[in-house]
Amino acid sequence: MALTFRGAVEQDVERIVEMLADDLLGKERERYAQPLPASYLEAFQAIDADPNNELIVAVDGTGRIIGVQQVTFTPHLTHQGSWRATIEGVRTDSTVRGQGIGGQLIRYAIGRAKERGCRLIQLTTDKQRPDALRFYEGLGFTATHEGMKMKLEATEL
Known part of the structure; x- marks a missing residue:
């Protein structure tokens, strides 16, 4: 499926x-x-x-947003003072999952990371998503680290 990638605008937030x-x-x-x-x-x-943050949407030929991801670019002293990109919040519309949209999104993010001079690209996937782990491994990512998170009490929204 042919897609267009662009930065999200405020009108896209609901979708x-x-x-x-x-x-x-x-x-x-x-x-x-x-x-x-x-x-x-x-x-x-x-x-x-x-x-240093990009919220990227994937748009199909009809103009409908069918995918999204956030890419954050961060400078680090590690890796000889290089930049890295972190991919988060990757989703595709449930009606088009399994059609290669996710792969196109990730390849787009990898391209953006290269354009920004990053030497490393990283992401996390929830352990409850074994299919996502296989998906990312199929794109060349390797599970080299054990990630950890700590939830903090949120204020009332």
Whole structure:
């Protein structure tokens, strides 16, 4: 399927949240509602204002957003003071999963990382998503580290 990739705009946020909420884990942690919680627009504005963050949407031939990912570029003292890219929040519309859209999204992110001079690209995938792990391995990623997270108490949204 031929796709166009572009930076997300504020009008895309509702569609992005819809995709984030439309999976096993997302439906438990996202709040896709009308009106959309203000926290999503605030997060979008912070991402959009940061030159080291890109919220990228994949658009099909009809103009419909069918994929999204966030790529964050970070300078590090490790690896001889190089930059790395982190891919997060990768989702494709549930009606087109399995059609190669995710692979195109990730290859686009890899291209952006190369353009930005990154020497490393990283991502995490939830252990409850074994298919995602195989997907990323098929694209050349290797599970070289054990990742850890700590949830912090959120303020009332």
